[in-house]
Amino acid sequence: MSSSTPKLAALHFKNRLYWLLLVVGGMVAAAGMYAVHMMESQGHIITGMNNQIVWGMPHVFAIFLIVAASGVLNVASIGSVFGKAIYKARAPLASLLSIAMISGGLTVLMLDLGRPDRIIVAATNYNLTSVFAWNVLLYSGMVGLVVVYLWTMMERRMNPYNKAAGIGVFVWRFVLTTGTGLIFAFLTARQAYGSALLPPMFIVLSFAWGMAVFHLVQTSIYMWNVKEIDPSILSRKKHLLGVFVLGSLYMVATYHFTNAYFAHQQGFERFILVDGGIYPSLFWWGYFLLGNIVPLVLLYAPGIQRDRWTALAALLIILGGFALLYVFIIGGQAWPLNLFPGYEVTSTFADGQISAYSPSIYEFLLGLAGLSIAFLITTVSVRVLNFMPQDKPYIAD
């Protein structure tokens, strides 16, 4: 009896901690809703966005969440499509994270609209040439499909359909991330965008970001349950994360190299990578160094095999992802449209000028609300349902 008292106290503490986490998450979400109310009543004037930088901080959060929501399903695909047991054991958690992040991301996107009250219009008036309209279907279809996939895993009678659902999810998420990349790839006149390289770049980035999120959540769940992940499993997943990071770095490098080769793109590349103030700083220090080089060292350097270093690497990859998206989305808009090539241009509407942008607190509150919605869905689900990876003692793939 006396030996079980500390355990009981620890359980009580954990129980309180769980509710505390929910309260904090709920408060962050509520603060986001307050920001939405303010943006609704006063207009977007209270944000940092303007007629030049039309998509701001909320879009950085939303696109990260949506891209990572697709990438996290890699874990599920490797399990269901390619039949690897340690990944299959993690497929339910990956699916849950996907639903959680896409819900958070979509909430941010919808609540940033100028008229979020008209969201039903987006469902009833459908322009078939619009990538946004395709994405309405792709995003909602994804949630539906992943729910079915989860069902085939968690309900024994549905198990035979698991492979089919897994392949469906595998294909769907490729199309989905292509759709997210196409939002930018279809922008013909902006120098930062309008490249066919963007959809594949987003797909590879999604692998790295999704895997990083998965790692971080998995580490937290293992810590919470005072369990230790099998070092051989950790090592395999670490290497996969490393490969994804290298792959995404390759895509980003190719995108910038091709731009730098075209004379008409060199001004823009110089701005983003050399003299554009915050953008080169975020790119080199935030994305390249902290988001790629440091995590790669943490993942591959011999001697540091502890899981907490892997978790730190995952966290840095996520932060690097935010830095890259800020440079890509905001920096891409800050660079002026080239209406008159070969001319110096001035006007009252910021033609020919680098546009200024400083995000307001309301934008951060909305973005953080998206994160907290994903957090709340995950935390509650992990508590009430069985998402803990169940590894068999012996794994033979």
Next chain:
Amino acid sequence: MSDMDMNRRNFLKTSVGAAAVAIAPGMMLYSVAQGKSEGASSKVRWGMLIDTNQCKPGCNDCVTACNNENGLSSETKSTDSQWIRKIEIKDISSGREISLPMMCQHCEHPPCVDVCPTNASMKRADGIVLVDKHLCIGCRYCMMACPYKARSFVHEPLHDQNPDVPRGKGTVESCTLCVHRIDVGGKPACSEACPNKAIVFGDLNDENSEIAQKVRSVASVQVRADLRLNPGVRYQGL
């Protein structure tokens, strides 16, 4: 008893009369606001030819006229709507300076219409590109897609709107080519206000129109013609 009947009859008469008086002006206004009953014709392609040689640097008359006509604030903060703006350009190699107005170019293949998820961005049969203020959800994708930066987002609550030009907070807007004037036989306010007659407005498809004759006889270009959007606005002297 009969007194009561009379009262009731009088009451009904007065009520019907009062109702008629109340509704009639609304009905009249409704028919006025409807404008022409027939839709825009695809036989027409409205456009403008802007002679940059006649456009004076520093002159802002077209911008002022547009702001007055459409109830815009005339302010030029980064969050204010500017449906038309003057751009001063200088050739980097030769130093030649040109002044010109820039607004929605009313493309034949408008990227804003392609990307709009709800069909709020639309092109009328006569080539005028508009935003349906009832369908716009304020996603701003059209602003990302427009090569001419012609669109503005309404960032603040609006006051004192022009009844002919409905606008809405949280929606995107741009030059309508003064469609409310065109539909009653008029021409855009900017074209009318230009002291040098630098903005010629008309039907590009009507070979006898001034604009069609001029486009045939003088050299004119479309801005960002490389994008193949075939704008309805052309520039002379660029």
